[in-house]
Structures are given as C-alpha cells and as structure tokens.
Amino acid sequence: MLERHLSYNSSMLLAESEEDAGRAFVFRPGKTFMRRFEVNPEKFSVAYEAGRADCAARMPALVSFLDSATDAPALRGAAVDAGMRASLGMRPVADGQKAAGGR
Numbered sequence: 149m150l151e152r153h154l155s156y157n158s159s160m161l162l163a164e165s166e167e168d169a170g171r172a173f174v175f176r177p178g179k180t181f182m183r184r185f186e187v188n189p190e191k192f193s194v195a196y197e198a199g200r201a202d203c204a205a206r207m208p209a210l211v212s213f214l215d216s217a218t219d220a221p222a223l224r225g226a227a228v229d230a231g232m233r234a235s236l237g238m239r240p241v242a243d244g245q246k247a248a249g250g251r
Contacts, residue, residue, distance in 0.1 A: 173213045178198065
C-alpha cells in the first residue's frame with residue numbers, strides 16, 4: 149500500500165504513451181465531481197451522466213480508432229461482431245473484408 153502511488157503513476161504514464169503512439173484509446177473523466185469517499189447519491193448520478201455524455205462525445209473518435217486499428221495486435225482475435233459494430237455506429241463489413249478487431 150505504501151508504494152501503490154508508484155504503480156498507479158507508472159500505469160498512467162504507460163496509458164498516456166500508448167495513446168500518444170496510437171496503440172490505445174483512453175477514456176478519462178472530463179471533470180471530477182466527487183471526493184475519494186463520496187456518499188452523496190446525487191453526486192454519483194451527476195458523475196454518471198457526465199461520463200455518459202463524455203463517452204457519447206468521444207464515440208466518433210473511438211469508432212475511427214477501431215476502424216483504423218484493423219491490424220493492431222491488441223485487437224487481433226477480439227471479434228467485433230455485427231451487433232457490436234451497429235451499437236458503436238461502425239460501418240458494416242462487406243464479405244471478404246477484414247473487420248476491425250476481426251480474425
């Protein structure tokens with residue numbers, strides 16, 4: 149527990165470097181609404197709705213990232229099926245075309 153912050157900071161640096169290199173898509177909260185030990189349910193609700201709005205605003209960038217990452221090692225073997233593609237607003241894959249994240 150005494151060195152937890154070192155592991156956390158290292159993970160944050162790794163996520164940032166992978167994102168900068170185009171190998172990861174990272175969601176981060178746009179605004180902090182709560183303290184570490186929040187008990188107010190209203191604040192949870194506000195934070196949840198803000199997170200949903202942030203996600204919706206970043207969805208086109210995520211879809212673009214997934215579409216461009218067809219050969220990304222992290223996505224190999226992780227099939228993005230037609231239902232998932234539709235829910236993400238991704239274009240359908242034609243027969244014979246390799247899907248983003250497909251095998």
